[in-house]
Amino acid sequence: MNTSFKGGKDLMFVGKPLDWQTGLQRSATPIMKQIVQLMSFTNVLLFPILLAVVIAIIILCLNNVGNTNISQTNENLVLELTWMFVPIIILSCICSPSFKALKYQMSQKKLPYITIKVTAHQWYWNYEYNLIGNKFNYNSNMLKQHQRIEYKKTNLNLYPDLLATDYELVVPAGRVIRILVTSDDVIHGFAVPSFGLKIDAIPGKLNDAWIKVITPGIYYGQCSEFCGRDHAFMPIAIRAISQERFNSWLKLAKNNLNNAFNAIRHSKYVQ
């Protein structure tokens, strides 16, 4: 679940895991919404099955306490047809929404607002923006304790330990963003739970995905393929901001990244 926090003047959504959380993080993209719906639907079918199996086991156990006369039934047409067709019907019910969600996830969006290339390295991410006249890239490393003051990220709710980065991936909210993912060394995984996004970063191969962040805020993820010593220390932070703030960030970012991030960090706008 996301939580909103008042960080200075900004009211901001933070997509991060909570202590002792067992469920999914709140969805922030249409893809994740579909995944959550699919899970709820599957659970509706799964719980009755679980219940039926447990009840059947209990009944069989109770009926056979002290019974030395084991049943010798070799065939039962009705029973066999039942346990053949009931699973087929159940699987068909799951199959349709499952393929629908998968197709939606894999669909190519013809006119993404922006394409961002994400390159994984041991153990940080590089984000490359390529808009007409705006081509630049920067690295995103995990924020270390001693950098909190320098980067003005002392609010632990907004910038949690092990998840916050020095520079986030910045995207405009409400727009379709195409993401190309690759790696420079070993296989990494680009995963952001609240986006329903998990895609392998493979050397020599470009994988592609799309996101559309509904609510502005900061969303956190982590590398999800074991990639060596500092695998646990290459978090992903994505900052979704309004279109107009994104435009001003973009203008500044290609010349001076620090100024660009300072501008959105100290914004008077409510996100």
Ligand SMILES: [Cu+2]
């Ligand atoms: Cu990695």
